[in-house]
Amino acid sequence: MSSITTTATEKYIHISPYFIIYLNAFISIFGLFGNLLNIIVFINLRSFRRNPCVFYLMIDAIVNIGFSITANSNSFIWCKIKTMLINSFSLISMLITCFAALDQFFATSPHYYLRRRSTLKLSYRLTILSIFCGILFGIPIILYCDIYSTVGCIIRNSRFFFYYSYIHVPLLYGIFHSCISSLFGFLAFRNVRCIIRQRIQIVRRRLDRQLTAMVLIRIIFSIILSLPYVIYCTYYLNVIDFIENSVQVISIQIIGIICSSLAVINASASFYIFLIFCTRYRHQVKFVLTKKLWKPLRKKICLRHNQIKPAIEPSMNDCTTESKF
Template structure:
């Protein structure tokens, strides 16, 4: 029975991992293209944070599919076979996870300041500051992950686990419940709601209509991204706290198999978090759908037709059309 459950967990991880990888790579690439190629989003700090998160999530997808393939080949993720891979795998996973969580937080915080009614607060945040904040944030999470990876070790019955009791207490009592759980969820929900409140008052201020619509669009997208991210992060966080406090030995075949299946399900939710932002924006924002359509159809498809000599060789007012389209999407 336990063998069947382990087989089910492996198959579930493989299929869900491949689906998440496919949709994640496509979605994150399209996110990067939309927020870098459309003039409307250039030099916009919120768009910059979304680009950074999408690049981070794009790389994470390849790490995840690598672990999935190793699990398919060896029957597990191979962290119990190599101490170097045991440490390095968790360093990578923790770095990219924390970078993603807190970049979403920075997006929400920036949107709050961007929509604030006080001019001084709006002017305080610049694209240059955003770049510095991202660099500092990534450096902090890399340093934290290296320190955390140092305390991982391979134990015969438990596999790749934290061996230091002090760090184990820190991970179970602070890292998962606070640093990777409650804190980012609270920050992103709080500042997203505050930004949404600001946007409701934005009509009263003398702000150009293009900027007003952009703020409304980004705020709605960030708010829904925050809510859905919280739903995906929380279950895995609870699972990790439990499994660190009550580790299950591989000798307990049935309990170990059930834990592996639960882990596979919760990891698939985390993978959705890294894959879903583009699709969340696409479903919830009609303006974003028009922007994606404009980018793919008006820009890239037209270029592709030109390169393949499918154009009708007519002279079109391309600049005027692009200008009109940009104005329509603004």
Template sequence: MNLAKILITIVTIVWILHGIPFFLFSGIQTTYGCFIYNSSFLNYILYFYYPILSGILPIIISTLFGVLAYRNVRRIVRRQMPIRRRKFDQQLTAMILIRVVFLVIMISPYVLERIYAVAFKTNHSILYDAILILIDDIAYSFYHINYAGSFYLFLISSKRFRRQVKHAFIQKFWEIFCTRRIHQNQIVPIAQSCISEDDF
């Protein structure tokens, strides 16, 4: 547990330090939006940040773990394990591999577009700039669909995941909702003191 806290602290500090040059060496221009005016930092962005940190590194890490999961399932199939466990592992592997393919498809356009936009940011016509902004927005949307799409990919690719989602969203929600409504609408008798004949 202590190792995890130390690693999280180190990663947080590294990424905070990594973000400081973005504040120092970038500005806003009316025609092009954000731009980087330091040539050394621009080279870092062009040749390391977009291609490696935003593009190749997440793809390589996801692919590596996808291949390791696939090899693990292949090894489990060879062992004497219950069929149900094998099915679960195969579904998990299919989910991971579909996720990796989805990641590559969704991240690649954004990375390529950002490299192109930063490398060739010169004076062009208004129509060219508008088309570039449109392509940038579409690629940026794909980039974020990558993170939001995992739930839907898992829902499509795994029967077990669908059953669990159905159980979690329908049955559990229904139990909580019905239980609250019953408690809110209960009729509770009022305890009264003894009533004498004089009260009438």
């Protein structure tokens, strides 16, 4: 029986790194494509350009690209840097999601003094604060992590390990992120349901409804996809020193692979979630890809082939179509 277990363990140790690499690479490619499309749509649509909530969503897409690329690497040489970047990107994304929900709560509030808080200036400051917090948290990971040939990077400082395993992961990533983001997300949703009573332009109402729906969907899926990894990390960090049976080690590592893949999906799926659940966003993506990107590209291709065509000014139909978004 022990020989069979040993053989299974050896096979798992040999296969699991390749499985993780290929699985995360597959997810990351789709995530990179989706997050880039999010950024392109946010930049090219006029109604999105100077909106604080859209700015948060765009920063979240950029951070998610960094997270997906970093999580896909499986090299022991830069294990400490990878661990630092993953934790920094996760913290920044978590804070940005909370700030996006807070901004939508401000933007949809029936009270004017709260609506005044939804500004690009505040979003710039809070984004800088998020990046600063991510960098600040990454410094002790570089200092207190050691590389082990069998398990990767492990925190060796007892005080920082206590903070990371009992405060940072369960409280900050788990409870704080879930409670704060969902609280302001649902408050914004409640405000949107009463927004018809306010004296706000119809275009602004539609935009607020769309962004509130997008932020709320992002929050719900973020909690669903990241919470298993938070629970796994909390459990793993507290039992790692007491595990001796190889079967238990394999079982925990398999669960870890599933949970880490869900975390990578969380960083990769926002575009596809918006596309599935938001009809207006689907039309906006189609408009940007066909009118904003494909039309100019087709004109350049025609010019390269020396096909002389009269200059075509943007039609009133295109302008009217964009104004709907």
